[in-house]
Amino acid sequence: MSVTGHVTKVENTAVAMPPQPAPESPVAPESEAAVESAAAPEPGAAAAPSPDAARPTWLAPVQRTAAAVGWGLLGGLLFVGLWAVVAYRSGDLPSPSSAFSTLIDLLADPFRDGGETDKGIGLQLAISLGRVFSGFALAALVGVPLGLLIGGSRRAWQAVNPVVQILRPVSPLAWFPLGLVVFKDAPNAAVFVIFVTALWPTVLNTAAGAASVPEDQHNVARVFRFSRFSYVRNIVIPHALPSVVTGLRLSMGIAWMVIVAVEMLSGGTGIGFFVWDSYNASNLSAVISAILLIGCIGVVLDCLFLWLSRLVGAKESGQ
Amino acid sequence: MSQLEIDGLHMSFPGRRGIAPQHVLRGVDLQVGQGEFVSLIGHSGCGKSTLLNVVAGLLRPNSGRVLVGGQPVTAPGPDRAMVFQNYSLLPRLSLLANVREAARSANPQAPRERIDETVERYLSAVGLWEHRNKRPRQVSGGMQQRTAVARAFAVGPRILLLDEPFGALDALTRARLQEQLLELWANESTTETVLMVTHGIDEAILLADRIVVMGNPPQPSIVDIIPVELPRPRDRVTVIDDPAYRQVQQRLLDLLHADQQAVA
Ligand SMILES: Nc1ncnc2c1ncn2[C@@H]1O[C@H](COP(=O)(O)OP(=O)(O)OP(=O)(O)O)[C@@H](O)[C@H]1O
Ligand SMILES: [Mg+2]
Numbered sequence: 001m002s003v004t005g006h007v008t009k010v011e012n013t014a015v016a017m018p019p020q021p022a023p024e025s026p027v028a029p030e031s032e033a034a035v036e037s038a039a040a041p042e043p044g045a046a047a048a049p050s051p052d053a054a055r056p057t058w059l060a061p062v063q064r065t066a067a068a069v070g071w072g073l074l075g076g077l078l079f080v081g082l083w084a085v086v087a088y089r090s091g092d093l094p095s096p097s098s099a100f101s102t103l104i105d106l107l108a109d110p111f112r113d114g115g116e117t118d119k120g121i122g123l124q125l126a127i128s129l130g131r132v133f134s135g136f137a138l139a140a141l142v143g144v145p146l147g148l149l150i151g152g153s154r155r156a157w158q159a160v161n162p163v164v165q166i167l168r169p170v171s172p173l174a175w176f177p178l179g180l181v182v183f184k185d186a187p188n189a190a191v192f193v194i195f196v197t198a199l200w201p202t203v204l205n206t207a208a209g210a211a212s213v214p215e216d217q218h219n220v221a222r223v224f225r226f227s228r229f230s231y232v233r234n235i236v237i238p239h240a241l242p243s244v245v246t247g248l249r250l251s252m253g254i255a256w257m258v259i260v261a262v263e264m265l266s267g268g269t270g271i272g273f274f275v276w277d278s279y280n281a282s283n284l285s286a287v288i289s290a291i292l293l294i295g296c297i298g299v300v301l302d303c304l305f306l307w308l309s310r311l312v313g314a315k316e317s318g319q
Numbered sequence: 320m321s322q323l324e325i326d327g328l329h330m331s332f333p334g335r336r337g338i339a340p341q342h343v344l345r346g347v348d349l350q351v352g353q354g355e356f357v358s359l360i361g362h363s364g365c366g367k368s369t370l371l372n373v374v375a376g377l378l379r380p381n382s383g384r385v386l387v388g389g390q391p392v393t394a395p396g397p398d399r400a401m402v403f404q405n406y407s408l409l410p411r412l413s414l415l416a417n418v419r420e421a422a423r424s425a426n427p428q429a430p431r432e433r434i435d436e437t438v439e440r441y442l443s444a445v446g447l448w449e450h451r452n453k454r455p456r457q458v459s460g461g462m463q464q465r466t467a468v469a470r471a472f473a474v475g476p477r478i479l480l481l482d483e484p485f486g487a488l489d490a491l492t493r494a495r496l497q498e499q500l501l502e503l504w505a506n507e508s509t510t511e512t513v514l515m516v517t518h519g520i521d522e523a524i525l526l527a528d529r530i531v532v533m534g535n536p537p538q539p540s541i542v543d544i545i546p547v548e549l550p551r552p553r554d555r556v557t558v559i560d561d562p563a564y565r566q567v568q569q570r571l572l573d574l575l576h577a578d579q580q581a582v583a
Contacts, residue, residue: 216407219377223395224421224474234420238411 135194147206209243
């Protein structure tokens with residue numbers, strides 16, 4: 001079990017991946033935005049009145065949060081304003097007001113099921129989420145053990161790495177035809193595509209974590225003659241856990257992006273189909289509503305994994 | 320026959336860009352008898368840890384060999400346990416689990432109760448039983464070091480390799496642990512032979528039967544081996560007045576001073 005950093009190169013996989021929501025993206029939760037504005041001398045923070053000596057201390061964070069929310073709202077309004085102007089000029093794009101009213105209509109009865117293709121947007125989103133989680137769970141089930149294996153053994157790494165490196169840059173959508181042939185069923189092929197999507201970041205990050213076990217912990221295992229099982233359980237897995245969660249988070253981000261594209265191909269159900277179907281029905285307001293909802297769910301998913309990674313990260317520091 | 324026999328050990332670390340190769344162990348010969356307590360002393364970087372790692376089976380020497388009980392060492396074995404210079408506890412495990420995992424791995428056949436008993440005995444011996452559920456990062460460096468000592472003893476090795484086991488401790492705790500170490504070595508455990516790296520001249524004289532003085536180039540790896548002929552048990556207060564103690568102390572000071580001048 002020679003694990004002397006032969007996988008260290010994959011640490012920068014995140015760079016080579018399709019763009020995913022970064023933690024510092026402007027869609028960060030409010031608390032983070034507040035912290036950021038406190039750290040960096042943003043215009044917003046600078047414009048806030050300097051704290052008076054007589055003022056109670058709890059006021060400062062409240063002010064910072066209020067400022068962050070204020071600037072966020074202003075940015076949003078500017079964006080909507082720009083959109084209104086463009087929509088007015090082009091004449092083809094729906095205006096913000098018509099999009100919002102469509103959104104309200106869609107959300108009025110989100111779980112309506114009128115059979116076949118006539119489903120509420122909530123139902124479509126739920127179907128897509130179901131596919132994403134199925135494919136993602138399968139990828140985690142396969143990817144984490146595989147990652148631990150190739151991270152812990154140079155030979156396994158050398159055997160698996162070429163295949164992974166060639167398949168990784170391929171758009172997951174290219175697997176869709178193969179999925180169709182094998183599963184003879186479009187929804188299952190979509191789950192298969194998500195599985196492939198989520199597999200690479202999970203495998204590579206897990207492997208990088210497992211391969212970076214510090215020399216001295218490795219020596220402990222050797223001197224005290226840990227069994228292979230004990231070594232993996234007590235040293236490799238605890239050490240790799242934060243990287244595993246990072247890999248899962250990247251996977252989830254990409255999977256949520258890819259599902260829309262897959263469902264445009266697979267048709268039938270799901271939010272991607274909803275977008276395509278609305279376009280065919282020339283209902284661009286519905287397309288824009290769907291975009292908004294997809295984005296919101298993406299943020300929630302990312303926050304979930306961010307929370308999870310803080311949980312395991314905190315564990316690492318022994319708290 | 321000596322329990323531990325080191326023959327013509329040579330060990331170099333290859334150079335890299337900007338770093339010249341280092342010939343760290345330059346023909347080390349040493350015989351350690353069963354039940355002997357040997358201290359290794361020498362300036363930083365003279366290869367004490369390297370020698371211990373070779374004996375532990377963690378490093379392969381370039382030439383020469385190590386025999387334990389007549390058998391050549393090629394890998395770590397259950398007959399040797401080590402206290403690492405940087406403690407090397409597993410950060411995600413509690414102190415208890417750190418000791419227990421080692422004890423269990425060393426005796427996979429032993430029943431659970433016996434393992435638990437051993438673990439409790441040695442953790443209590445180093446005064447950490449109340450802290451057993453803490454993680455290494457939640458306790459002080461000295462407590463981590465004591466856990467590492469407990470872990471090594473819990474394995475029940477015949478040869479104990481200690482790399483500056485009391486370096487991070489205050490004088491009082493160190494004194495207490497030195498007594499405990501002697502007690503464990505002499506009466507309590509299966510450990511027969513101890514090889515201990517130290518920076519403390521007084522510690523070396525107080526504990527060891529023989530002191531191996533190691534040197535930096537151009538001196539040979541082993542500059543001298545000084546027997547300590549003081550009767551046991553040694554009392555740390557009165558032993559200082561023994562003329563033999565003074566003699567060994569002076570000899571060590573001279574040798575270490577000469578080595579330092581050779582480097583400078
Ligand atoms: N893995 C390694 N690769 C290259 N050089 C090494 C390696 N390990 C040790 N060395 C070199 O070998 C020499 C001896 O190291 P060693 O750790 O044995 O010293 P030491 O006597 O234990 O010192 P200290 O008292 O400071 O612990 C040092 O000069 C060090 O730079
Ligand atoms: Mg050392």
